Amino acid sequence: MNVLSNIGKYFIMLQRVFGKFTKWKILKQLILKDIDSLIIGSLGIVSFISFFVGGVVSIQTALNLENPFLPKNLIGFATRQSIILEFAPTFISIIMAGKVGSYITSSIGTMRVTEQIDALEVMGINTYNYLIFPKIIALLLYPLVICISMFLGIFGGYIACVYGGFSSSAEFVEGIQLDFIPFHVTYAFIKTSFFSFILATVPSFHGYFMTGGALEVGKASTVSFVWTSVVIILLNYLVTQLLLT
Amino acid sequence: MIKVNNIVKSFDGTDVLKGISTVFEKGKTNLIIGQSGSGKTVFLKCLLGLFETNSGEILFENKAIQQMSVKERTILRQEIGMVFQGSALFDSMTVEENVMFPMQMFTSKEVDEIREQANQVIKRVNLIDANDKFPDEISGGMKKRVAIARAIVMNPKYLFCDEPNSGLDPKTAILIDNLIKEITEEYNITTVINTHDMNSVMEIGEKIVFLLNGKKAWEGSKKDIFNTDNEAVSNFVYSSDLFKKVRKIYLKN
Numbered sequence: 001m002n003v004l005s006n007i008g009k010y011f012i013m014l015q016r017v018f019g020k021f022t023k024w025k026i027l028k029q030l031i032l033k034d035i036d037s038l039i040i041g042s043l044g045i046v047s048f049i050s051f052f053v054g055g056v057v058s059i060q061t062a063l064n065l066e067n068p069f070l071p072k073n074l075i076g077f078a079t080r081q082s083i084i085l086e087f088a089p090t091f092i093s094i095i096m097a098g099k100v101g102s103y104i105t106s107s108i109g110t111m112r113v114t115e116q117i118d119a120l121e122v123m124g125i126n127t128y129n130y131l132i133f134p135k136i137i138a139l140l141l142y143p144l145v146i147c148i149s150m151f152l153g154i155f156g157g158y159i160a161c162v163y164g165g166f167s168s169s170a171e172f173v174e175g176i177q178l179d180f181i182p183f184h185v186t187y188a189f190i191k192t193s194f195f196s197f198i199l200a201t202v203p204s205f206h207g208y209f210m211t212g213g214a215l216e217v218g219k220a221s222t223v224s225f226v227w228t229s230v231v232i233i234l235l236n237y238l239v240t241q242l243l244l245t
Numbered sequence: 246m247i248k249v250n251n252i253v254k255s256f257d258g259t260d261v262l263k264g265i266s267t268v269f270e271k272g273k274t275n276l277i278i279g280q281s282g283s284g285k286t287v288f289l290k291c292l293l294g295l296f297e298t299n300s301g302e303i304l305f306e307n308k309a310i311q312q313m314s315v316k317e318r319t320i321l322r323q324e325i326g327m328v329f330q331g332s333a334l335f336d337s338m339t340v341e342e343n344v345m346f347p348m349q350m351f352t353s354k355e356v357d358e359i360r361e362q363a364n365q366v367i368k369r370v371n372l373i374d375a376n377d378k379f380p381d382e383i384s385g386g387m388k389k390r391v392a393i394a395r396a397i398v399m400n401p402k403y404l405f406c407d408e409p410n411s412g413l414d415p416k417t418a419i420l421i422d423n424l425i426k427e428i429t430e431e432y433n434i435t436t437v438i439n440t441h442d443m444n445s446v447m448e449i450g451e452k453i454v455f456l457l458n459g460k461k462a463w464e465g466s467k468k469d470i471f472n473t474d475n476e477a478v479s480n481f482v483y484s485s486d487l488f489k490k491v492r493k494i495y496l497k498n
Contacts, residue, residue, distance in 0.1 A: 020319075022350075023349075023350060025349070026349060026350060033337075114331055114333060114336075115329045115330070115333040116333050116334075116335055116336075118295060118327075118329065118333065119327065119333040119335075121295060121322075122293055122295070122322060122325060122327040122405075123323070123347055123350065123351075124318070124319040124321075124322030124323050124351075
Protein backbone atom coordinates (compact mmCIF):
# COMPACT_ATOMS: atom_id res chain seq x y z
CA MET A 1 0.00 0.00 0.00
CA ASN A 2 2.82 2.33 0.97
CA VAL A 3 4.69 1.55 -2.26
CA LEU A 4 1.55 2.31 -4.31
CA SER A 5 1.04 5.57 -2.45
CA ASN A 6 4.69 6.53 -3.08
CA ILE A 7 4.37 5.71 -6.79
CA GLY A 8 1.34 8.02 -6.93
CA LYS A 9 3.23 10.73 -5.06
CA TYR A 10 6.17 10.33 -7.47
CA PHE A 11 3.97 10.97 -10.52
CA ILE A 12 2.28 13.95 -8.85
CA MET A 13 5.78 15.28 -8.13
CA LEU A 14 6.71 14.88 -11.83
CA GLN A 15 3.58 16.80 -12.85
CA ARG A 16 4.54 19.64 -10.50
CA VAL A 17 8.15 19.69 -11.74
CA PHE A 18 6.80 20.78 -15.11
CA GLY A 19 4.28 23.18 -13.54
CA LYS A 20 5.06 26.83 -12.81
CA PHE A 21 8.57 27.53 -14.12
CA THR A 22 11.29 29.37 -12.25
CA LYS A 23 12.74 32.49 -13.85
CA TRP A 24 15.09 31.42 -16.68
CA LYS A 25 17.96 33.59 -15.37
CA ILE A 26 17.95 31.67 -12.08
CA LEU A 27 17.23 28.31 -13.70
CA LYS A 28 20.23 28.69 -16.05
CA GLN A 29 22.59 29.13 -13.10
CA LEU A 30 21.09 26.12 -11.32
CA ILE A 31 21.44 23.94 -14.44
CA LEU A 32 25.11 24.92 -14.89
CA LYS A 33 25.77 24.23 -11.21
CA ASP A 34 24.14 20.80 -11.51
CA ILE A 35 26.05 19.98 -14.70
CA ASP A 36 29.23 20.72 -12.78
CA SER A 37 28.36 18.64 -9.73
CA LEU A 38 26.45 15.77 -11.36
CA ILE A 39 28.20 15.32 -14.73
CA ILE A 40 31.69 16.86 -14.57
CA GLY A 41 32.09 15.70 -10.97
CA SER A 42 31.39 12.09 -12.00
CA LEU A 43 33.81 11.85 -14.91
CA GLY A 44 36.81 10.88 -12.77
CA ILE A 45 35.26 7.90 -11.03
CA VAL A 46 33.44 6.73 -14.19
CA SER A 47 36.69 6.86 -16.19
CA PHE A 48 38.65 5.00 -13.52
CA ILE A 49 36.08 2.23 -13.11
CA SER A 50 35.46 1.84 -16.85
CA PHE A 51 39.14 1.57 -17.73
CA PHE A 52 39.91 -1.11 -15.16
CA VAL A 53 36.69 -3.10 -15.53
CA GLY A 54 37.26 -3.11 -19.30
CA GLY A 55 40.72 -4.54 -18.60
CA VAL A 56 39.31 -7.21 -16.28
CA VAL A 57 36.61 -8.23 -18.80
CA SER A 58 39.24 -8.71 -21.47
CA ILE A 59 41.59 -10.73 -19.18
CA GLN A 60 38.69 -12.94 -17.96
CA THR A 61 37.62 -13.61 -21.55
CA ALA A 62 41.18 -14.40 -22.60
CA LEU A 63 41.65 -16.83 -19.72
CA ASN A 64 38.46 -18.67 -20.65
CA LEU A 65 39.47 -19.16 -24.28
CA GLU A 66 41.35 -22.40 -23.74
CA ASN A 67 40.31 -24.05 -26.98
CA PRO A 68 43.01 -23.35 -29.65
CA PHE A 69 40.33 -23.44 -32.39
CA LEU A 70 38.70 -20.32 -30.95
CA PRO A 71 40.13 -17.20 -32.61
CA LYS A 72 41.89 -14.64 -30.41
CA ASN A 73 39.78 -11.83 -31.87
CA LEU A 74 36.92 -13.12 -29.66
CA ILE A 75 38.56 -11.26 -26.74
CA GLY A 76 37.98 -7.90 -28.44
CA PHE A 77 34.51 -8.98 -29.56
CA ALA A 78 33.42 -10.08 -26.06
CA THR A 79 34.89 -6.96 -24.46
CA ARG A 80 33.07 -4.69 -26.92
CA GLN A 81 29.75 -6.48 -26.47
CA SER A 82 29.94 -6.54 -22.65
CA ILE A 83 30.96 -2.90 -22.39
CA ILE A 84 28.53 -1.44 -24.93
CA LEU A 85 25.50 -3.56 -24.11
CA GLU A 86 25.62 -3.81 -20.33
CA PHE A 87 28.60 -2.52 -18.43
CA ALA A 88 28.64 1.13 -19.59
CA PRO A 89 24.90 1.87 -19.67
CA THR A 90 23.61 -0.29 -16.81
CA PHE A 91 26.40 -0.88 -14.32
CA ILE A 92 27.76 2.65 -14.54
CA SER A 93 24.17 3.82 -13.91
CA ILE A 94 24.04 1.68 -10.75
CA ILE A 95 27.32 3.25 -9.63
CA MET A 96 25.88 6.68 -10.45
CA ALA A 97 22.80 5.82 -8.37
CA GLY A 98 25.20 5.59 -5.45
CA LYS A 99 27.27 8.65 -6.29
CA VAL A 100 24.88 11.12 -7.91
CA GLY A 101 21.70 9.67 -6.38
CA SER A 102 22.84 9.92 -2.79
CA TYR A 103 24.22 13.41 -3.46
CA ILE A 104 20.83 14.54 -4.81
CA THR A 105 18.88 12.91 -1.94
CA SER A 106 21.13 14.26 0.77
CA SER A 107 21.30 17.79 -0.66
CA ILE A 108 17.52 18.08 -1.10
CA GLY A 109 16.92 16.22 2.19
CA THR A 110 19.19 18.62 4.07
CA MET A 111 17.28 21.53 2.54
CA ARG A 112 14.07 19.92 3.80
CA VAL A 113 15.45 19.35 7.32
CA THR A 114 16.84 22.88 7.61
CA GLU A 115 13.54 24.39 6.38
CA GLN A 116 15.16 25.82 3.23
CA ILE A 117 12.42 24.23 1.12
CA ASP A 118 9.77 25.81 3.38
CA ALA A 119 11.54 29.16 2.94
CA LEU A 120 11.33 28.79 -0.85
CA GLU A 121 7.65 27.81 -0.63
CA VAL A 122 6.80 30.78 1.58
CA MET A 123 8.33 33.01 -1.11
CA GLY A 124 5.87 31.51 -3.61
CA ILE A 125 8.44 29.50 -5.57
CA ASN A 126 7.52 26.18 -7.21
CA THR A 127 10.07 24.16 -5.25
CA TYR A 128 9.60 21.05 -7.41
CA ASN A 129 10.64 22.97 -10.49
CA TYR A 130 13.36 24.94 -8.71
CA LEU A 131 15.01 21.87 -7.18
CA ILE A 132 14.34 18.98 -9.56
CA PHE A 133 14.03 20.41 -13.08
CA PRO A 134 17.69 21.62 -13.28
CA LYS A 135 18.83 18.11 -12.31
CA ILE A 136 16.74 16.53 -15.09
CA ILE A 137 18.24 18.94 -17.63
CA ALA A 138 21.78 18.50 -16.31
CA LEU A 139 21.47 14.73 -16.59
CA LEU A 140 20.51 15.05 -20.26
CA LEU A 141 24.29 15.11 -20.66
CA TYR A 142 24.55 11.74 -18.96
CA PRO A 143 24.80 9.78 -22.28
CA LEU A 144 28.06 11.69 -22.81
CA VAL A 145 29.41 10.13 -19.61
CA ILE A 146 28.35 6.69 -20.87
CA CYS A 147 30.03 7.39 -24.22
CA ILE A 148 33.30 8.13 -22.39
CA SER A 149 32.77 4.99 -20.30
CA MET A 150 32.31 2.87 -23.45
CA PHE A 151 35.47 4.24 -25.03
CA LEU A 152 37.60 3.86 -21.89
CA GLY A 153 36.18 0.41 -21.13
CA ILE A 154 37.20 -0.91 -24.56
CA PHE A 155 40.50 0.96 -24.38
CA GLY A 156 41.20 -0.60 -20.95
CA GLY A 157 40.42 -4.00 -22.45
CA TYR A 158 42.81 -3.34 -25.32
CA ILE A 159 45.67 -2.29 -23.02
CA ALA A 160 45.16 -5.29 -20.70
CA CYS A 161 44.87 -7.73 -23.56
CA VAL A 162 47.74 -6.51 -25.75
CA TYR A 163 50.20 -5.62 -22.99
CA GLY A 164 49.21 -8.70 -21.00
CA GLY A 165 50.21 -10.82 -23.97
CA PHE A 166 46.79 -12.42 -24.54
CA SER A 167 46.46 -11.35 -28.17
CA SER A 168 47.99 -9.01 -30.68
CA SER A 169 46.78 -5.47 -31.24
CA ALA A 170 45.49 -6.39 -34.72
CA GLU A 171 43.50 -9.36 -33.37
CA PHE A 172 41.88 -7.24 -30.66
CA VAL A 173 40.96 -4.46 -33.10
CA GLU A 174 39.60 -7.05 -35.54
CA GLY A 175 37.44 -8.41 -32.68
CA ILE A 176 36.10 -4.95 -31.91
CA GLN A 177 34.99 -4.60 -35.54
CA LEU A 178 33.64 -8.15 -35.84
CA ASP A 179 29.85 -8.40 -36.47
CA PHE A 180 29.35 -4.85 -35.29
CA ILE A 181 25.65 -3.91 -35.14
CA PRO A 182 25.26 -0.12 -34.90
CA PHE A 183 21.80 -0.52 -33.36
CA HIS A 184 23.45 -1.90 -30.21
CA VAL A 185 24.92 1.54 -29.58
CA THR A 186 21.53 3.14 -30.23
CA TYR A 187 19.94 0.66 -27.82
CA ALA A 188 22.57 1.52 -25.18
CA PHE A 189 21.90 5.23 -25.53
CA ILE A 190 18.12 4.78 -25.47
CA LYS A 191 18.31 3.00 -22.16
CA THR A 192 20.87 5.48 -20.85
CA SER A 193 18.38 8.29 -21.54
CA PHE A 194 15.74 6.48 -19.46
CA PHE A 195 18.26 5.88 -16.68
CA SER A 196 19.28 9.54 -16.63
CA PHE A 197 15.66 10.54 -15.96
CA ILE A 198 15.44 7.94 -13.18
CA LEU A 199 18.77 9.12 -11.72
CA ALA A 200 17.44 12.68 -11.51
CA THR A 201 13.92 12.04 -10.25
CA VAL A 202 13.93 9.02 -7.90
CA PRO A 203 16.64 10.41 -5.57
CA SER A 204 14.95 13.84 -5.71
CA PHE A 205 11.68 12.21 -4.62
CA HIS A 206 13.37 10.57 -1.61
CA GLY A 207 15.05 13.83 -0.60
CA TYR A 208 12.00 16.02 -1.13
CA PHE A 209 9.56 13.92 0.86
CA MET A 210 11.84 12.90 3.70
CA THR A 211 10.92 13.77 7.27
CA GLY A 212 13.03 13.89 10.41
CA GLY A 213 16.57 15.02 11.08
CA ALA A 214 20.17 14.40 10.08
CA LEU A 215 19.95 10.64 10.72
CA GLU A 216 16.96 10.37 8.39
CA VAL A 217 18.90 12.17 5.65
CA GLY A 218 21.42 9.30 5.76
CA LYS A 219 18.64 6.71 5.75
CA ALA A 220 16.87 8.44 2.87
CA SER A 221 20.12 8.36 0.83
CA THR A 222 20.41 4.60 1.36
CA VAL A 223 16.74 3.96 0.50
CA SER A 224 17.11 6.20 -2.52
CA PHE A 225 20.12 4.19 -3.77
CA VAL A 226 18.22 0.91 -3.34
CA TRP A 227 15.11 2.13 -5.17
CA THR A 228 17.03 3.87 -7.95
CA SER A 229 18.97 0.64 -8.56
CA VAL A 230 15.78 -1.45 -8.51
CA VAL A 231 14.06 0.85 -11.01
CA ILE A 232 17.15 0.89 -13.27
CA ILE A 233 17.39 -2.93 -13.28
CA LEU A 234 13.66 -3.34 -14.00
CA LEU A 235 13.73 -0.70 -16.71
CA ASN A 236 16.84 -2.33 -18.21
CA TYR A 237 14.94 -5.61 -18.49
CA LEU A 238 11.89 -3.93 -20.05
CA VAL A 239 13.86 -1.87 -22.57
CA THR A 240 15.95 -4.89 -23.53
CA GLN A 241 12.81 -6.94 -24.08
CA LEU A 242 11.30 -4.19 -26.20
CA LEU A 243 14.33 -3.33 -28.29
CA LEU A 244 16.42 -6.46 -28.66
CA THR A 245 13.97 -9.35 -28.85
CA MET B 246 -4.24 42.86 9.46
CA ILE B 247 -4.74 39.12 9.64
CA LYS B 248 -8.04 37.74 10.94
CA VAL B 249 -8.34 34.12 11.98
CA ASN B 250 -11.84 32.63 12.27
CA ASN B 251 -12.32 29.35 14.08
CA ILE B 252 -9.58 27.34 12.34
CA VAL B 253 -9.27 23.61 12.87
CA LYS B 254 -6.32 21.52 11.73
CA SER B 255 -6.09 17.75 12.15
CA PHE B 256 -3.37 15.21 11.47
CA ASP B 257 -4.46 11.56 11.10
CA GLY B 258 -7.77 12.28 12.83
CA THR B 259 -6.19 14.11 15.79
CA ASP B 260 -7.11 17.77 16.15
CA VAL B 261 -3.97 19.84 16.65
CA LEU B 262 -5.72 23.21 16.34
CA LYS B 263 -9.21 23.23 17.85
CA GLY B 264 -11.09 26.29 16.61
CA ILE B 265 -8.74 29.25 17.06
CA SER B 266 -10.02 32.78 16.40
CA THR B 267 -8.00 35.95 16.77
CA VAL B 268 -6.85 39.13 15.02
CA PHE B 269 -3.23 40.13 14.35
CA GLU B 270 -3.05 43.89 13.98
CA LYS B 271 -0.99 45.98 11.59
CA GLY B 272 2.07 47.80 12.92
CA LYS B 273 2.15 45.64 16.04
CA THR B 274 4.28 42.74 17.22
CA ASN B 275 1.80 39.92 17.76
CA LEU B 276 3.11 37.00 19.79
CA ILE B 277 1.89 33.41 19.83
CA ILE B 278 3.03 31.71 23.02
CA GLY B 279 2.46 28.30 24.53
CA GLN B 280 4.19 25.16 25.69
CA SER B 281 5.94 22.82 23.30
CA GLY B 282 3.28 20.76 21.52
CA SER B 283 0.54 23.35 22.05
CA GLY B 284 0.20 23.85 18.27
CA LYS B 285 2.16 27.09 17.81
CA THR B 286 4.20 25.96 14.80
CA VAL B 287 1.19 24.29 13.13
CA PHE B 288 -0.78 27.52 13.67
CA LEU B 289 2.01 29.56 12.09
CA LYS B 290 2.30 27.16 9.15
CA CYS B 291 -1.48 27.41 8.61
CA LEU B 292 -1.19 31.22 8.59
CA LEU B 293 1.59 30.93 6.01
CA GLY B 294 -0.47 28.56 3.87
CA LEU B 295 2.10 25.76 4.25
CA PHE B 296 -0.67 23.65 5.85
CA GLU B 297 -4.26 23.61 4.60
CA THR B 298 -6.78 24.01 7.43
CA ASN B 299 -9.64 21.51 7.84
CA SER B 300 -12.14 24.27 8.56
CA GLY B 301 -12.27 27.95 9.44
CA GLU B 302 -10.92 31.01 7.66
CA ILE B 303 -7.69 32.98 7.56
CA LEU B 304 -8.24 36.47 6.15
CA PHE B 305 -5.44 38.69 4.91
CA GLU B 306 -6.89 42.22 4.64
CA ASN B 307 -10.38 40.65 4.72
CA LYS B 308 -9.65 38.17 1.90
CA ALA B 309 -9.74 34.51 2.88
CA ILE B 310 -6.60 32.62 1.88
CA GLN B 311 -8.72 29.50 1.26
CA GLN B 312 -10.72 31.36 -1.40
CA MET B 313 -7.73 32.87 -3.17
CA SER B 314 -6.76 31.68 -6.65
CA VAL B 315 -3.27 30.24 -7.20
CA LYS B 316 -2.18 33.59 -8.68
CA GLU B 317 -3.57 35.55 -5.71
CA ARG B 318 -1.79 33.20 -3.33
CA THR B 319 1.47 33.65 -5.20
CA ILE B 320 1.10 37.43 -4.96
CA LEU B 321 0.25 37.14 -1.25
CA ARG B 322 3.32 35.00 -0.64
CA GLN B 323 5.50 37.68 -2.14
CA GLU B 324 4.06 40.06 0.46
CA ILE B 325 5.10 37.73 3.27
CA GLY B 326 8.50 37.64 4.94
CA MET B 327 9.41 34.70 7.12
CA VAL B 328 12.16 34.17 9.66
CA PHE B 329 12.52 30.46 10.38
CA GLN B 330 13.62 28.95 13.68
CA GLY B 331 16.89 27.70 12.21
CA SER B 332 17.15 30.78 9.93
CA ALA B 333 16.79 28.54 6.82
CA LEU B 334 19.49 30.40 4.91
CA PHE B 335 20.50 28.86 1.58
CA ASP B 336 23.87 27.36 2.42
CA SER B 337 25.17 27.41 -1.14
CA MET B 338 24.81 31.21 -1.22
CA THR B 339 26.72 33.99 0.52
CA VAL B 340 25.01 36.38 2.94
CA GLU B 341 24.61 38.98 0.19
CA GLU B 342 23.25 36.40 -2.29
CA ASN B 343 20.76 35.16 0.31
CA VAL B 344 19.38 38.67 0.74
CA MET B 345 19.41 39.34 -3.00
CA PHE B 346 17.63 36.07 -3.80
CA PRO B 347 13.94 37.14 -3.40
CA MET B 348 14.54 40.23 -5.54
CA GLN B 349 16.34 38.25 -8.23
CA MET B 350 13.44 35.85 -8.23
CA PHE B 351 10.56 38.29 -8.37
CA THR B 352 11.78 41.57 -9.82
CA SER B 353 13.22 42.50 -13.17
CA LYS B 354 15.72 44.93 -11.67
CA GLU B 355 19.36 44.96 -12.75
CA VAL B 356 21.85 43.08 -10.58
CA ASP B 357 23.60 46.27 -9.44
CA GLU B 358 20.32 47.79 -8.30
CA ILE B 359 19.39 44.59 -6.47
CA ARG B 360 22.81 44.47 -4.81
CA GLU B 361 22.50 48.09 -3.69
CA GLN B 362 19.04 47.50 -2.20
CA ALA B 363 20.22 44.28 -0.49
CA ASN B 364 23.17 46.12 1.02
CA GLN B 365 20.88 48.81 2.42
CA VAL B 366 18.82 46.14 4.18
CA ILE B 367 21.96 44.33 5.37
CA LYS B 368 23.11 47.62 6.87
CA ARG B 369 19.66 48.13 8.43
CA VAL B 370 19.97 44.87 10.38
CA ASN B 371 23.44 45.93 11.53
CA LEU B 372 25.42 43.27 9.71
CA ILE B 373 28.94 44.42 9.04
CA ASP B 374 31.62 42.75 6.87
CA ALA B 375 29.60 39.59 6.33
CA ASN B 376 28.48 40.02 2.71
CA ASP B 377 30.88 37.45 1.24
CA LYS B 378 30.58 34.91 4.04
CA PHE B 379 28.58 31.70 3.79
CA PRO B 380 25.95 30.84 6.44
CA ASP B 381 28.20 28.27 8.11
CA GLU B 382 30.88 30.93 8.60
CA ILE B 383 28.73 33.28 10.70
CA SER B 384 27.29 33.13 14.24
CA GLY B 385 23.69 32.23 15.18
CA GLY B 386 22.83 35.87 15.88
CA MET B 387 24.22 36.96 12.52
CA LYS B 388 22.24 34.21 10.79
CA LYS B 389 19.03 35.56 12.35
CA ARG B 390 19.93 39.05 11.12
CA VAL B 391 20.48 37.71 7.59
CA ALA B 392 17.15 35.87 7.81
CA ILE B 393 15.43 39.09 8.90
CA ALA B 394 17.16 41.02 6.10
CA ARG B 395 16.01 38.42 3.55
CA ALA B 396 12.49 38.55 4.97
CA ILE B 397 12.15 42.34 4.71
CA VAL B 398 14.07 43.01 1.50
CA MET B 399 10.88 42.85 -0.61
CA ASN B 400 9.10 45.31 1.73
CA PRO B 401 6.56 42.73 2.93
CA LYS B 402 3.16 43.53 4.41
CA TYR B 403 3.44 40.63 6.82
CA LEU B 404 6.39 39.32 8.79
CA PHE B 405 6.30 35.90 10.44
CA CYS B 406 8.97 34.71 12.84
CA ASP B 407 9.23 31.20 14.25
CA GLU B 408 11.15 31.35 17.54
CA PRO B 409 13.47 34.09 16.26
CA ASN B 410 15.70 34.06 19.33
CA SER B 411 15.96 30.37 20.07
CA GLY B 412 19.54 29.24 20.62
CA LEU B 413 20.78 32.78 21.16
CA ASP B 414 22.37 34.26 24.28
CA PRO B 415 20.03 36.61 26.25
CA LYS B 416 21.76 39.79 25.05
CA THR B 417 21.63 38.84 21.37
CA ALA B 418 18.05 37.56 21.82
CA ILE B 419 16.92 40.97 23.09
CA LEU B 420 18.77 42.71 20.24
CA ILE B 421 16.94 40.51 17.72
CA ASP B 422 13.59 41.12 19.48
CA ASN B 423 14.12 44.87 19.41
CA LEU B 424 15.23 44.76 15.78
CA ILE B 425 11.99 42.99 14.84
CA LYS B 426 9.95 45.53 16.81
CA GLU B 427 11.75 48.48 15.20
CA ILE B 428 11.24 47.00 11.73
CA THR B 429 7.54 46.37 12.44
CA GLU B 430 7.02 50.02 13.36
CA GLU B 431 9.30 51.41 10.65
CA TYR B 432 7.73 49.41 7.81
CA ASN B 433 4.22 49.41 9.40
CA ILE B 434 3.81 45.67 8.88
CA THR B 435 1.80 42.96 10.61
CA THR B 436 4.29 40.88 12.55
CA VAL B 437 3.45 37.50 14.04
CA ILE B 438 6.06 35.88 16.26
CA ASN B 439 5.97 32.36 17.56
CA THR B 440 7.89 32.11 20.81
CA HIS B 441 8.15 30.55 24.25
CA ASP B 442 10.74 33.03 25.42
CA MET B 443 9.32 35.05 28.29
CA ASN B 444 11.89 37.82 27.80
CA SER B 445 10.36 38.40 24.35
CA VAL B 446 6.88 38.49 25.88
CA MET B 447 7.93 41.17 28.36
CA GLU B 448 10.02 43.08 25.83
CA ILE B 449 7.96 43.27 22.66
CA GLY B 450 4.57 41.61 23.37
CA GLU B 451 2.08 44.19 22.10
CA LYS B 452 -0.48 41.48 21.52
CA ILE B 453 -0.11 38.01 22.96
CA VAL B 454 -2.11 34.90 22.08
CA PHE B 455 -1.64 32.00 24.48
CA LEU B 456 -2.28 28.52 23.08
CA LEU B 457 -3.01 25.51 25.27
CA ASN B 458 -3.56 22.06 23.75
CA GLY B 459 -4.49 23.52 20.39
CA LYS B 460 -6.95 26.08 21.79
CA LYS B 461 -6.64 29.79 22.40
CA ALA B 462 -6.63 29.95 26.21
CA TRP B 463 -5.93 33.68 26.60
CA GLU B 464 -5.09 36.85 24.71
CA GLY B 465 -4.00 40.32 25.72
CA SER B 466 -1.01 42.63 25.94
CA LYS B 467 2.18 42.37 28.03
CA LYS B 468 0.54 44.68 30.59
CA ASP B 469 -2.53 42.44 30.83
CA ILE B 470 -0.31 39.45 31.46
CA PHE B 471 0.75 40.88 34.86
CA ASN B 472 -2.86 41.25 35.98
CA THR B 473 -4.36 38.13 34.49
CA ASP B 474 -6.16 35.68 36.73
CA ASN B 475 -6.03 32.98 34.04
CA GLU B 476 -4.32 30.11 35.83
CA ALA B 477 -2.95 28.40 32.69
CA VAL B 478 -1.26 31.53 31.36
CA SER B 479 0.07 32.47 34.83
CA ASN B 480 1.54 29.01 35.31
CA PHE B 481 3.21 29.21 31.93
CA VAL B 482 4.53 32.77 32.03
CA TYR B 483 5.48 32.80 35.70
CA SER B 484 6.95 29.32 35.88
CA SER B 485 10.35 30.64 37.01
CA ASP B 486 10.93 32.18 40.46
CA LEU B 487 12.46 35.24 38.87
CA PHE B 488 9.32 36.06 36.89
CA LYS B 489 7.14 35.34 39.94
CA LYS B 490 9.17 37.94 41.87
CA VAL B 491 9.00 40.40 38.96
CA ARG B 492 5.23 40.04 38.87
CA LYS B 493 4.94 40.59 42.64
CA ILE B 494 7.03 43.76 42.46
CA TYR B 495 5.03 44.99 39.43
CA LEU B 496 1.69 44.41 41.13
CA LYS B 497 2.95 46.01 44.39
CA ASN B 498 3.90 49.16 42.52
